[in-house]
Amino acid sequence: MPYSPDIDRKWQKKWEETKLYKFNPENVDKKLYVLEMFSYPSGAKLHVGHWYNYGPSDSWARMKKMQGYEVFQPMGFDAFGLPAENYAIKTGIHPQDSTMKNIETMERQLREMGAMFDWDYEVITCLPEYYKWTQWVFLQxxxxxxxxxxxxxxxxxxxxxxxxxxxxxxxxxxxxxxxxxxxxxxxxxxxxxxxxxxxxxxxxxxxxxxxxxxxxxxNWIGRSEGAEIEFKVYGKDLSFRVFTTRADTLYGVTYVVLAPENELVDKITTDGQRKYVEEYKEFAKKQSEIERLSTTKEKTGVFTGAYAVHPLTGERLPIWIADYVLATYGTGCVMAVPAHDERDYEFASKFNLPIKRVVKSSNGEDDVLPYTEYGVLVDSAEFTGMKSEDARIKIVERLKEEGKAEIKVNYRLRDxxxxxxxxxxxxxxxxxxxxxxxxxxxxxxxxxxxxxxxxxxxxxxxxxxxxxxxxxxxxxxxxxxxxxxxxxxxxFVCSSWYYLRYPDNKNSEKPFDTEWINKMLPVDKYIGGAEHAAMHLLYARFITKALRDLGYLKFDEPFKSLIHQGTILGPDGNKMSKSKGNVVSPDDYISVYGSDVFRLYLMFGFAYTEGGPWNDDGIKAVSRFLSRIERLIERISEIRTSQGKDEIDRDEKELNFTRHYTIKSVTEDAEKFQFNTSISRLMELVNALYKYDNDVKVKNIKFMEDVVADMLRLMAPFAPHFTEEMWEKMGYEYSIFNQSWPKWDESALVKDVVEIGVQINGKLRGRVEVPSNAEDKEIERITLEDEKIKEYVEGKEIKKIIVIRGRLVNIVVK
Incomplete structure (x- = not known):
């Protein structure tokens, strides 16, 4: 029967009954841990984004299985979190009830996808048997x-x-x-x-x-090497430190800035300025950190009425508070050098604060302020004339001798x-x-x-x-x-260690067996969204390293190799959301075409790491492509008993070239998650098979069948249900996924004969076939003997013949 959702159900049942995808722990030496970031069960159904994450990555895992790896591919649910709680507040449905119901639905849909997930290893983070061990991690x-x-x-x-x-x-x-x-x-x-x-x-x-x-x-960790320099508060027994990587600009400090939240602010603010300072502190509370750090936001601030003492010159420097300084970053205090820092320059310009240049370019050409590059010091006492690189060290050394500074490495990262x-x-x-x-x-x-x-x-x-x-x-x-x-x-604490629980998910004595987990980890291929770069992925690395130091792990990193899928946008080019009415449901397509057509279309229609706006114009073409393959299988059945030939002649060599070129291209491209080009190569192979069938009267039927079998093996990861059905129709042994992945033969990629273009005075006039190892003179002879080319050069003086082997011949005539 033609491919349909019924075929999906048939093979999913068979796979389940035969435990085709069960991980065999005895083959741990061949293990390949493939992991997709688990989903949050906030909605009742899978959307296109889930499919785009899980379908193509499952195809990659299937290819690796056929290459001989013992693939471990578990699945679970990141089930705690705010959306379920918000939903409960809105509807009155308890988060546990809505979450578990959604999980039940999504489990069914993931099974219907036909992925290789081994559900024996499922984890659900909101169940006590999981979060018991999340609590254990916290306690350690x-x-x-x-x-x-x-x-x-x-x-x-x-x-x-x-x-x-x-x-x-x-x-x-x-x-x-x-x-x-x-x-x-x-x-x-x-x-x-x-x-x-x-x-x-x-x-x-x-x-x-x-x-x-x-x-x-x-950038998120944000390592900076510099110094902490001490400034005393004028007239008070108080001091504070600033962190700087540019001590060479110290003589250019004209004011200092404290974060509004800094505890020092209340201690130094004068009575005359207290009202304004308090108002500004309330204003700053309403700004997010992202807003406060924005380079485009207009600078705001208030003078505290207090002054700091310059650690080298003894000058009095006004102390301001401003929201562009954060209490949680560095020391929460900044020495302002407006001539050599863009933020300080904007602030000083707005509030008419002094701007003092102390660094110039080494060639003296750049006079535009703020000048933020390294250069040569000016107006910097005994350090004048010194290069910035040297001065930043010498100035800190002097301050260290006086007990006013220490070398420091600072990080943007916060606990x-x-x-x-x-x-x-x-x-x-x-x-x-x-x-x-x-x-x-x-x-x-x-x-x-x-x-x-x-x-x-x-x-x-x-x-x-x-x-x-x-x-x-x-x-x-x-x-x-x-x-x-x-x-x-x-x-994020739940998801920071879940990859460690999967391989030992039924262990009731401990979160995982250390000896076993050291064999199974790290994850070999991790697939998920790029939006997790500075949160989940960073947290997982931290937890891994901490548990290693506590003696529970013997590896340093959780994920050896990582790939990000792109985002499928709505047809309007915007991110899919119910409020915009642009959400695309896979179910509508799968019920008509079957899951393999939908999976193939996702892989063929989009570059996996990029994604793009949804457009279903090509889905019918993908369906027709599978129908063409089905007709090929039927054709093999028709001609199996026909009288053919045993020889490998020119036509067979041509098809064999395409066969091995396809094997090589699909293997290399799919390895890099370049599924769209992999499928394009498969389409070319199917075209070549049709051409062979149509053009060659006496066929090498055994050879043709072998090529079709290779094509099905290559196709299997991308259309698993369909190829199982076609494999069975060919009369082969179950399952196609127990077959070895085809290997290409380099010698088959060297053609006996190649076709090259022929140009006359730079214009393409024809094509000729020449032996692939022919010398230039032989190529010239064959070209000039071609009947079509003779028409163009006959009676004309040939001034020059240029041969570019394997590509073209250019004949220059007068």
């Missing part, structure tokens, strides 16, 4: 001093009366009610990712990752804030005792279960605080009354 970090608690600013919506995660803030406003978001200090839990900043940077070049992603992480004041997440496994302080929950008492009956409508406090049953407990140390931590963990 706490015991190692890598988890700590401190007060920190968070996003606060005064209307909803609740803390908002960064993803809940849109353009500085609450996504729920549109109210302007402010900042509020709360006591939060952090993980010390900064302890690994240097290693996270040092190892990144060794990874087989997209260069853009590695650059994003490098990972993991506390969340919301319900749908893993409870933080910590107990607060009045007598003993912070007490970690004993490991034997894990998991700290998330209670079901909790009122989670936002009212400004963590929802778990309202659960008397949850909050009240006894202290493991003293046995006295104590309270549990009311916060839950950031869902």
């Amino acid at each position: 970090l706490y015991k190692a001093g890598l988890a700590y608690r401190k007060e920190a600013p968070v996003n606060w919506c005064p209307s909803c009366n609740t803390v908002l995660a960064n993803e809940q803030v849109q353009d500085g406003r609450c996504e729920r009610c549109g109210t302007e978001v402010t900042k509020k200090n709360l006591t939060q839990w952090f993980l010390k990712i900064t302890d690994y900043a240097e290693e996270l940077l040092n190892n990144i070049d060794e990874l087989d990752w997209p260069e853009k992603t590695k650059k994003i992480q490098t 990972w804030l993991v506390s969340r004041q919301r319900y749908w997440g893993a409870p933080i496994p910590v107990i607060h005792c009045e007598k003993c302080g912070i007490v970690p929950v004993p490991e034997e008492d894990l998991p700290v279960r998330l209670p079901y009956n909790v009122e989670f409508a936002p009212d400004g406090e963590s929802p778990l605080k309202k659960s008397e049953e949850f909050m009240h407990t006894t202290c493991p140390n003293c046995g006295g009354p104590a309270l549990r931590d009311p916060d839950t963990l950031d869902t």
